Amino acid sequence: MKPPALRWPWQRRWDAWWQARHPASDTTALTQRNLYILPSRPGAAFVVTLLVLLLASINDQLSLGYLLTFVLAGAGMASMNATHRNLRGLKLDLKTPPPAYAGQALALDIRLHNPSAARFGVGLRLPDAKPGDTAFADVPAQGHAQLQLQLSFPNRGRHALPRLRIESQFPFGLFMTWSYWRPAAQAWVYPTPELDAPPAAAVEEGLPQGQGQPGLGDDPGLRPYRHGDSPRQILWKKSALALAQPQPPGGSGAGAALLVRERLGSRASEQWLDLAATRGLPFEQRVSRLAAWVLRAEEEGLPYGLRLRGVALAPDLGPEHFRDCMEALALAQEQP
Template sequence: MKPPRVRWPWQRRWEAWWQARHPASDTTALTQRNLYILPSRPGAAFCATLLVLLLASINDQLSLGYLLTFLLGGAGLASMHATHANLRGLKLDLKTPPPAYAGQPLMLDIRLHNPGAARFGVGLRLPGGAAKDTGYADVPAQGHAQLHLQVSLPTRGRHALPRLRVESHFPFGLFTTWSYWRPAAQAWIYPAPELDAPPAAGAEEALPQGQGQPGLGDDPGLRPYRHGDSPRQILWKKSALALAQPSSPSGAAAALLVRERLGSRASEQWLDLAATRGLPFEQRLSRLAAWVQRAEEAGLPYGLRLRGVALAPDLGPDHFRACMEALTLAEAQP
């Protein structure tokens, strides 16, 4: 077991200062306290050129050289203030990211709010990302803009979002002003469903007659929608197919199909972790994720059994999310 890492007093003071200036939040406002500015590479070359011009003007006593040096220096200072003002006062907020599957990019939806004059070339990227991966947006005066950023999280779990870097080089690229943003939201990364997973144990027996292939054939488990039925019982895909048929009844409500779930448990199935014995743990979760996805798409009530977790058979987005979150947080037994 590794000994605990020693943290010096200056490290604790630094972390406290950093967290005070950049608290974890899904909204942030860029102010004088959390904006930083330094010359860029072209800006450093520009400063070196000014120094050479100044030395040459002093050595040769060139009045026009002094004029050119101080004129360019004044333009550089004006550029520095314009670059800093391009971000100062800008507000950003992050929409809670939707769940994603392991190995797939997670899309972050960020909205920029501008209470003042127009802003140009506002960039957003991960601190460790390449400059080519930076997303840029122009924000109109008293307006809004949106930026989309992709984050790759290869493993399942509930992950804290990475720190983001907001930056700008406007107008001449001589200076770079930037700030860091620590989002407070967490992202759900579900296990990736197994491709070509075999049928779940007992899945064929759970299918009512005529349900082996998706379609609109005679199915004793289906009936037309009646007033008072829960929207979660409606099979939207089958209803859309029924509406598309020329012989479908007139009226949208007449073509909505509902599965009978309460009168009989013949159509219910349990998806059990024990049915995936012999596979590595992560692959077992991927197979269960594929079964959950397949049962939800087929409109068959399904339950989930894991170690210490049992979710009763049900259908609908809430049940699907509960099952996928249970799979996401499942831990291998030592």
Template sequence: MARRRILPAWRWRWPWQDRWDAWWQARHPRSDTTALVQRNLYILPSRPGAAFCATLLLLLLASINDQLSLGYLLTFLLAGAGLASMHATHSNLRGLKLDLKTPAPAFAGQPLLLDIRLHNAGGQRYGVGLRLPDGSYADTAFTDVPAQGHSQLHLQLSFPTRGRHELPLLRIESRFPLGLFGAWSLWRPAAIAWVYPSPEVDAPDAGASDEGLPQGQGQPGLGDDPGLRPYRHGDSPRQILWKKSAMALAQPQPPSGGINNGAAPLLVRERLGSRASEQWLDLDATRGLPFESRLSRLAAWVQRAEEAGLPYGLRLRERSLAPDLGPDHYRACMEALTLLEDRP
């Protein structure tokens, strides 16, 4: 029996496509800063501009046919105004510099905010817009950039899945002053967006390990939560429970003789000598769920433990993160969940 020959998978590429890719990447390299100059700035008539050009052509043909001197005057006057508009539109973007702040992490399916700053070393710039290439002109965010000044723009996008995602192309454009021409440039940011697993809504409790602690032994005036006490000099800022402290500040305080002379203190989670208050969040505790649902439940547990101020650790197959608290530990746990692969 003859063997079937399996051909390697390949894709046809035009001979000039490599040159085109090299040209494109040279003019638009990946960077979190970009400067709009002659080599990466383009301009074409807009839809009203195309209609304007067609009108000029009809006026010119009518003037030639009927030998109308005033027709020539009107045609060339309007053409001169169009050329001046084209020059002003191109100059409105040329020389601008833009930089992107590293985006904060977001959850899958939720908005990710891009904070972009525009720097102008020349005169006043009007109607500078920024949008995603697949968006419509109505989705463009516009701003005016003052002379010798700065301005900010914010864009929102979302990623449906967790992971480390490259940011999409951004389109910078302007149609100032008459809207007859549109000047634009494309920007490829180099920043990587961290997209965490979306926490499960109404996730069950993780089974905290501090069940043996007696209730009602907290600091006087701080409720029945054990291990809470006022902030003392020398405590780490990572121990401060900011949400609970804000809730305490919102409550009415005694005018005098109370805690801190009537002012609610910052609340701190006491680090116990034993490990009774620590809890481990284990991937094996979520068996029976789809893999992405398991990560969502772990993300909810991490978020809940961080807000409660209880030290927590994370076990993910061969990797473990020791119990701790604070933004750095929270970020390390969420990044570990983000990069975890689905395998047997």
């Protein structure tokens, strides 16, 4: 294990100061404490021009030159105050990003809240992005606006979001005011499903003998309702008859009396998707194949379970089960 790098005392003080001004949070408010401002490139040229005008006025004793210099300097100071005020007081919050597959674009939805006068030219971008990739929005007075950024992660897993840069050069572009935002949310990146994956090498497990549900009778095409089944598959008349039958003590109630007829071509038993069935492949390809099997089983409506090293998710269907399986695959680690 690599030992932690030694840090000088001033570096620790700097980190403490930075984290105090920019704590990790999914909401932030821009205040005098966390806003910074400096002249932009046009602003630096403007300052140089003012110095040249001042020196020429002093050299030639031009009263109108003094007047022009100080009027322009006053306009520049007013511009600096307006630029800083354009962001001061603005509030931002981040919506939890939806999961994405490795290498695909992940969308960050940011909402801007303005408690005062209208704001113009508010920009948001990743710190390493080019200025041309900045997303801009105007926020109406006492209103809201929304911005969206896109980023991607090449590897599966749970990733911390990068810090975001909020900036503005309104109104004249002579000054740049900015702040940084460190979101606390994390992004789930699922493994990319394998293209043209072979059929799942599933392990099927049926119900034990003698444990049928009331109302099934001898019809092998009937089974109890399972979470994720379509309402169209429910046999309401047979379910009503089964519900009318006396329930044994400790029975599971009305939910167990709902009967479903298996669709033609579907399997009545549950399938298990096992990491052991992908032996002989590189680990990342094994995970990608399991992801493809999970996606295919969900699309076909076949209840499925997932087995990894130290993880076993019981067969089920639905968005929550799909999310649990993909998150388990995203965090799967190869063991020696």
